[in-house]
Amino acid sequence: MSPTPVDLRRPAGATLVLLASLYCAQGLPSGLIAHALPVLLRQHGVDLAVIGLLKLLALPWLLKVLWAPWVDRLSSRRLGHHRGWILPLQGAVVMILLALALLSPDALFGAHLPLLLGLLVLVNLAAATQDIATDGLTVRLLPERWRGLGNSLQVGGYKVGMIVSGSGLLLVIDRVGWNLALLALTLLVALMLLPVWRFAETKQLLPANASAEPLGVGLLWRHYRGLLALPGMGLWLAMVLTFKLGDALGSPMIKPMLVDQGWSNAELGQLTLISSLVGIGGALLGGLLYARFGVLRALLTFGALQALSLAALALLVSRGGDASLVYALTLSEQAADGLSTVALFAAMMRQCRPGHEGADFTLQASTQILLGGFVGAASGVLAKALGYDGLFVCAGGLGLAALLLVWRYFRRHGWR
Numbered sequence: 001m002s003p004t005p006v007d008l009r010r011p012a013g014a015t016l017v018l019l020a021s022l023y024c025a026q027g028l029p030s031g032l033i034a035h036a037l038p039v040l041l042r043q044h045g046v047d048l049a050v051i052g053l054l055k056l057l058a059l060p061w062l063l064k065v066l067w068a069p070w071v072d073r074l075s076s077r078r079l080g081h082h083r084g085w086i087l088p089l090q091g092a093v094v095m096i097l098l099a100l101a102l103l104s105p106d107a108l109f110g111a112h113l114p115l116l117l118g119l120l121v122l123v124n125l126a127a128a129t130q131d132i133a134t135d136g137l138t139v140r141l142l143p144e145r146w147r148g149l150g151n152s153l154q155v156g157g158y159k160v161g162m163i164v165s166g167s168g169l170l171l172v173i174d175r176v177g178w179n180l181a182l183l184a185l186t187l188l189v190a191l192m193l194l195p196v197w198r199f200a201e202t203k204q205l206l207p208a209n210a211s212a213e214p215l216g217v218g219l220l221w222r223h224y225r226g227l228l229a230l231p232g233m234g235l236w237l238a239m240v241l242t243f244k245l246g247d248a249l250g251s252p253m254i255k256p257m258l259v260d261q262g263w264s265n266a267e268l269g270q271l272t273l274i275s276s277l278v279g280i281g282g283a284l285l286g287g288l289l290y291a292r293f294g295v296l297r298a299l300l301t302f303g304a305l306q307a308l309s310l311a312a313l314a315l316l317v318s319r320g321g322d323a324s325l326v327y328a329l330t331l332s333e334q335a336a337d338g339l340s341t342v343a344l345f346a347a348m349m350r351q352c353r354p355g356h357e358g359a360d361f362t363l364q365a366s367t368q369i370l371l372g373g374f375v376g377a378a379s380g381v382l383a384k385a386l387g388y389d390g391l392f393v394c395a396g397g398l399g400l401a402a403l404l405l406v407w408r409y410f411r412r413h414g415w416r
Helices: 013-043 048-066 068-073 081-102 113-141 144-191 193-198 218-228 233-243 245-260 265-293 295-316 323-350 357-377 379-413
Strands: none
Touching: 013 048, 013 081, 013 113, 013 144, 013 193, 048 068, 048 113, 048 357, 068 113, 068 218, 068 357, 081 113, 081 144, 081 193, 113 144, 113 357, 144 193, 144 265, 144 323, 218 233, 218 357, 233 245, 233 323, 233 357, 233 379, 245 265, 245 295, 245 323, 245 357, 245 379, 265 295, 265 323, 295 323, 295 379, 323 357, 357 379
16 A cells, blocks of 8 residues: 555644544553553462463453454445444454443452453453554554654653553552442443544555455465565565564563562662653653654664663663662663564565555564563573673663664664
């Protein structure tokens, strides 16, 4: 599909509101599952082993690559391609959350716990599938110059949603109870439907390129074979896979290190909230700077900041009592994470083929997250072997090494 005729103009305010609302809508249920639910389950006496298995609820986000090609191919003539997926899927999330809001928390966290977990799997399935359509819509709506800003909205909107439904829900649930708190969350997700409901996709976007490929199971291999056959794609995927590995290795051990140095839950909660807000600010700044820097300078600059901020955390190993230094270094790391994530996602969008935007972006994102998850899982083992300081230095070194692949790819293919 060719870009819209307003390619070089800054996107309209309605477009930015639309994208921010879609990504915020995905963050709202994610914050409930990742941050609020473990606390609530433990308060109701649920076994720690069961709570640990909550990570499995996120499997649809890793497996969505398996059905992403069908999201790119199947569409609604009346609602539009992307809108035809987003409206019913987000509507399904609203209905599931409404059902949870009407049920007793004592039953949900007790005898009906399997029902709760099953419904939350469906929430993640719907949200992950919606994300495919949303990413495809973002690629098609935004010209390359402004995709950094689009990814600022992706990262920032998602984090805002997680803060509201994670920290926000925990703050109010003791006062208003589970049912009213979940009802409020349901209404917020429903409100996020208004911009996409008003979005006239069939008028603002040209139809996606049609394909004569059959829709059988062979579509999965044919779809991704086309992407993998692009010149330099092997080197590109190696760059995508390694760019955030330093962050995946170092960031999971920041809070355990501070716990070992005597930080309380309240102090860590305050640090988490402030660092999340700084991360959102970094993501927004990253989108604006991406438009000025271009893809190569943005990746190298923000990647270097990310690596150096991770290595600098080694200074905290013996100075956890210095709260000002802890805040300075951890907030710097979060800002650099926001900057680098936006640059990477915007660069990944450049590799998406017309008519295959959602699945092509999904493949890159899913593989990057999967490898990062394995590296993050090993961070505790390496921290025990190397110490926290050794771990953070290694994370920074890994981040700098990844920049060599960035330089090599762009020197070979000539992007700017």
